[in-house]
Amino acid sequence: MQMPEPDRAALGQRSELVARFREFLPSDSVVVDEAALRAFECDGLTAYRQPPMIAVLPETTAEVSRMLKLCKAAGVKVVPRGAGTSLSGGALPLADGVLLGLAKLNRVLEIDYPNRAAVVQPGVTNLAISQAVEGEGFYYAPDPSSQIACSIGGNVAENSGGVHCLKYGLTTNNILGLEVVLMDGEVIRLGGRHLDQPGYDLIGVLTGSEGLLGVVTEVTVRILRRPEVARGLLVGFDSVEAGGACVADIIGAGIIPAGMEMMDRPAIHAAEAFCHPGYPLDAEALLIIELDGPAVEVDHLTEIVRGLCEKRGAVSLRVSASETERLNFWAGRKAAFPAVGRISPDYYCMDGTIPRARLPHVLARMAEMSGKYGLRVANVFHAGDGNLHPLILYDANEPGELERAEDFGADILRLCVEVGGVLTGEHGVGVEKRDLMGTMFTEVDLNQQQRLKCAFDPDGLLNPGKVFPTLHRCAELGRMHIHGGRMPFPDLPRF
Amino acid sequence: MRDDMKPLNEEHLRECVAEAVAGGAPLEVAGQGTKRGFGRPAAADRRLELSALSGIRLYEPEELVMSAGAGTPLDEIEAALAAKRQMLAFEPPHLGRIYGHAQAGGTIGGVFACNLAGPRRFRAGAARDHLLGFRGVSGRAEIFKSGGRVVKNVTGYDLSKLVCGSFGTLAALSEVTFKVLPAPEKTWTVLVFGLGATEAAAAMAEAAGAPHEVTGLCHLPAAIAMESTVDYVAGAGTSVTAIRVEGPGPSVEHRAGALKAMFAGRGGVEELHGHRSGEFWTEIRDVQPLLGRDRALWRVSLPATDGGAWLDRAMAETGGDGYLDWAGGLVWLAVAPGDDAHAAAVRQGLNGGHATLMRAPDGVRRRVPVFEPEATPVAALSRRIKEGFDPKGVLNPGRMVEGV
Numbered sequence A: 001m002q003m004p005e006p007d008r009a010a011l012g013q014r015s016e017l018v019a020r021f022r023e024f025l026p027s028d029s030v031v032v033d034e035a036a037l038r039a040f041e042c043d044g045l046t047a048y049r050q051p052p053m054i055a056v057l058p059e060t061t062a063e064v065s066r067m068l069k070l071c072k073a074a075g076v077k078v079v080p081r082g083a084g085t086s087l088s089g090g091a092l093p094l095a096d097g098v099l100l101g102l103a104k105l106n107r108v109l110e111i112d113y114p115n116r117a118a119v120v121q122p123g124v125t126n127l128a129i130s131q132a133v134e135g136e137g138f139y140y141a142p143d144p145s146s147q148i149a150c151s152i153g154g155n156v157a158e159n160s161g162g163v164h165c166l167k168y169g170l171t172t173n174n175i176l177g178l179e180v181v182l183m184d185g186e187v188i189r190l191g192g193r194h195l196d197q198p199g200y201d202l203i204g205v206l207t208g209s210e211g212l213l214g215v216v217t218e219v220t221v222r223i224l225r226r227p228e229v230a231r232g233l234l235v236g237f238d239s240v241e242a243g244g245a246c247v248a249d250i251i252g253a254g255i256i257p258a259g260m261e262m263m264d265r266p267a268i269h270a271a272e273a274f275c276h277p278g279y280p281l282d283a284e285a286l287l288i289i290e291l292d293g294p295a296v297e298v299d300h301l302t303e304i305v306r307g308l309c310e311k312r313g314a315v316s317l318r319v320s321a322s323e324t325e326r327l328n329f330w331a332g333r334k335a336a337f338p339a340v341g342r343i344s345p346d347y348y349c350m351d352g353t354i355p356r357a358r359l360p361h362v363l364a365r366m367a368e369m370s371g372k373y374g375l376r377v378a379n380v381f382h383a384g385d386g387n388l389h390p391l392i393l394y395d396a397n398e399p400g401e402l403e404r405a406e407d408f409g410a411d412i413l414r415l416c417v418e419v420g421g422v423l424t425g426e427h428g429v430g431v432e433k434r435d436l437m438g439t440m441f442t443e444v445d446l447n448q449q450q451r452l453k454c455a456f457d458p459d460g461l462l463n464p465g466k467v468f469p470t471l472h473r474c475a476e477l478g479r480m481h482i483h484g485g486r487m488p489f490p491d492l493p494r495f
Numbered sequence B: 001m002r003d004d005m006k007p008l009n010e011e012h013l014r015e016c017v018a019e020a021v022a023g024g025a026p027l028e029v030a031g032q033g034t035k036r037g038f039g040r041p042a043a044a045d046r047r048l049e050l051s052a053l054s055g056i057r058l059y060e061p062e063e064l065v066m067s068a069g070a071g072t073p074l075d076e077i078e079a080a081l082a083a084k085r086q087m088l089a090f091e092p093p094h095l096g097r098i099y100g101h102a103q104a105g106g107t108i109g110g111v112f113a114c115n116l117a118g119p120r121r122f123r124a125g126a127a128r129d130h131l132l133g134f135r136g137v138s139g140r141a142e143i144f145k146s147g148g149r150v151v152k153n154v155t156g157y158d159l160s161k162l163v164c165g166s167f168g169t170l171a172a173l174s175e176v177t178f179k180v181l182p183a184p185e186k187t188w189t190v191l192v193f194g195l196g197a198t199e200a201a202a203a204m205a206e207a208a209g210a211p212h213e214v215t216g217l218c219h220l221p222a223a224i225a226m227e228s229t230v231d232y233v234a235g236a237g238t239s240v241t242a243i244r245v246e247g248p249g250p251s252v253e254h255r256a257g258a259l260k261a262m263f264a265g266r267g268g269v270e271e272l273h274g275h276r277s278g279e280f281w282t283e284i285r286d287v288q289p290l291l292g293r294d295r296a297l298w299r300v301s302l303p304a305t306d307g308g309a310w311l312d313r314a315m316a317e318t319g320g321d322g323y324l325d326w327a328g329g330l331v332w333l334a335v336a337p338g339d340d341a342h343a344a345a346v347r348q349g350l351n352g353g354h355a356t357l358m359r360a361p362d363g364v365r366r367r368v369p370v371f372e373p374e375a376t377p378v379a380a381l382s383r384r385i386k387e388g389f390d391p392k393g394v395l396n397p398g399r400m401v402e403g404v
């Protein structure tokens, strides 16, 4: 993975910019000290590290706006950062860029229960939103496993999901309004407590835009009433195929569970050893199904789902009898990543989505690849929606293993696309998958996406080097014809 | 008026757009043309009709996904889904009838291009929440695609959201891929009689905030309720507030019972069972209570708890008639068209919301912004987006905003 050569002109403006930032920010909000900058040098994708030129930590929208205006005028790049938990390197700093940390914008501004909405600043963590409204029996539905740490601003930028997305949607389906600062410092407000926007759906494209289009400074989210009852089923199967077929049976019967997650044998064993949730160690595949809603409904559906699992030859089946037991079922799944971390010095987490029916084929091909690369894989996935998280186990101290793991991961993602799926289901493209974008999109498709970027940020200063394999210039994209992907100005730096 | 064009396949569609680009002759993009009266009249003298790009191309009920040519009739899609006991959860309205069309549903491409959603919107999302991917031709005469066929996908910008509600001004869609969901086993509706609009908005907020998973909440003033074809509603002789519950049989019966108990002290309470419920919500969805063609029609989206008071005021000031949907967050209002369809009175007090002039004579729709005008920086951004997709302005110019 290659990042661009730092721009000397930008580096030369460092002290001038620092002085200008300090005119309106307290000095501890403008970080220049080398040791302190190292705190920002990577996000959750720790294989890539790069301290920023400067880090700025504003506390208000006006400060964000002023700071962006200065960077725009100076032609200096800006990388927004929430909590830094991105797994695709979306918040990886640039050596010649300013890191814009949003963690200090961390207040819940307003909760409007009758309209089922909450207005929060971007640095509020995902879990804190649910905690702020739980007293009245409400919650915020999208629940990434990182919810204790990740920020709602980062969730918007990554369109994050979690186990409840099958029934309750992703971030994009749960956002009502945004305040956004554009690269030129302009503050725009979109949506609010009403539904749907006139004009183009800018909230829709900003969500999942990985910090490339604008900086989110306020979010209005939809909050939901907590369901009366939630119940878990823990079902073991003697093959992944049987587990997969059971998932199809349940959906085919018209039931959309609140969550439906699957783990394969290596993941079951790692999780059991890590936190002892009582998983069946003789199963090849474990399905965790959660049903929620009114008690009568959950009772009724539990019996139907139980019947479907038995018909598919479940080797073990437990229904949670208490809230503690239900949470215990999830404990192993939610700790799957650290659990795998204990059985291998390093692991590389992939994130592709496939049409669910292709699961057996994809798992068989992955097993072949595992042999070819000589690296083990553990699988945990969102079975309900086909989002896979193969964890490739490797040892970074062994020469060549990191590269092998990366090649293996890229092969898995290509396979996902080949069977009709996509490169990333929830972690984003970031720097990690940007060079694979061409496996899913044509040059024409990518140029059209770039033109959207140009409408927001014509100079390409906001989080450049992420998502797109080549850095097209807005001016040349403005022409009507770009032939066969041939690049004008071949001597300009590309990524 | 030159000849209309009716491409037979995607490549042919691209050629049609290329010809328009070369000749500088803008196109009015249409499916079956059922919603030509929606939006501003396009400043184009040729029509590009996509109805031949028709047919369901992929339907996998267990994967909850369908792909179809953008010109496929909505009726055909809904029939195929019903055969597998599935549905479009966003409940697209069949709006053609308010514009005097017999084929009310139009095409699936039109449904997404107009981002139409019915009574289930406040719970299940809009059309834009269900579009997974599309193929189409930009105003650069380039075939491009975005998204895919899987629910979880964050690969690149979500252009599917952008084309929803873009009224054919960014791309002529050739194919759409969308999420489908199981149809509920049972649908019941609890009716509460005699509430005023403000009281009704509060009652609806209460029902929506209760754990009974209601999927429809609307309020009809007495005069509108009387027009219903559903006996229990028309015969009420007073206003009707309706609360829909859907799902497995035992759950629906239980929740309907709980809701009846919740509102029992506040007016008469009745329930509508399966068939009657179906008819009632179809009426609400398709705006049938305000069908009369002589009046202008507004569709107003605002914070749900404001809906009741807003409706009362707007009716008093304009002499119009209206009703509430989306738990109070959507108001349908019919008024005398006049010169400006009472635009100033309608666009007041929206508290961040927006009003769309859904139906009015062409002249009125040229004079009055059909869509709520955007703030200046947002309008500038929208204009740059349009230029990125359609620099020569050949696709539906002026349909959304004058001169764009």
Ligand SMILES: Cc1cc2nc3c(=O)[nH]c(=O)nc-3n(C[C@H](O)[C@H](O)[C@H](O)COP(=O)(O)OP(=O)(O)OC[C@H]3O[C@@H](n4cnc5c(N)ncnc54)[C@H](O)[C@@H]3O)c2cc1C
Pocket (backbone or CB within 6 Å): A043, A044, A079, A080, A081, A082, A083, A084, A085, A086, A087, A089, A090, A091, A102, A122, A143, A144, A145, A146, A149, A150, A151, A152, A153, A154, A155, A156, A157, A158, A159, A160, A161, A162, A163, A210, A211, A212, A214, A215, A216, A217, A337, A426, A427, A463
């Ligand atoms: C253990 C673990 C488990 C995880 N599980 C899940 C999961 O289940 N589901 C899931 O979807 N993800 C998951 N993630 C990934 C990650 O938590 C999410 O992508 C999250 O949304 C990132 O939020 P953040 O605040 O940490 O953002 P950061 O990592 O700081 O930034 C992510 C991206 O968002 C941009 N950004 C951040 N804030 C803003 C803003 N205010 N305005 C504009 N752009 C901004 C950044 O530039 C960057 O491109 C997991 C990560 C970890 C480490």
Ligand SMILES: Cc1cc2nc3c(=O)[nH]c(=O)nc-3n(C[C@H](O)[C@H](O)[C@H](O)COP(=O)(O)OP(=O)(O)OC[C@H]3O[C@@H](n4cnc5c(N)ncnc54)[C@H](O)[C@@H]3O)c2cc1C
Pocket (backbone or CB within 6 Å): B186, B187, B270, B271, B272, B273, B274, B275, B276, B277, B278, B279
């Ligand atoms: C004592 C008694 C009291 C009653 N009280 C009421 C009452 O308060 N309110 C009331 O509305 N009815 C009432 N009925 C009428 C009775 O409930 C009807 O037969 C009703 O249609 C059955 O509803 P369901 O929800 O049980 O059945 P459903 O299974 O929902 O429907 C019954 C039939 O209608 C068909 N159907 C359902 N929805 C649709 C649709 N959208 N389009 C076309 N066909 C459809 C179904 O296929 C099925 O054949 C009462 C009947 C009795 C005997």
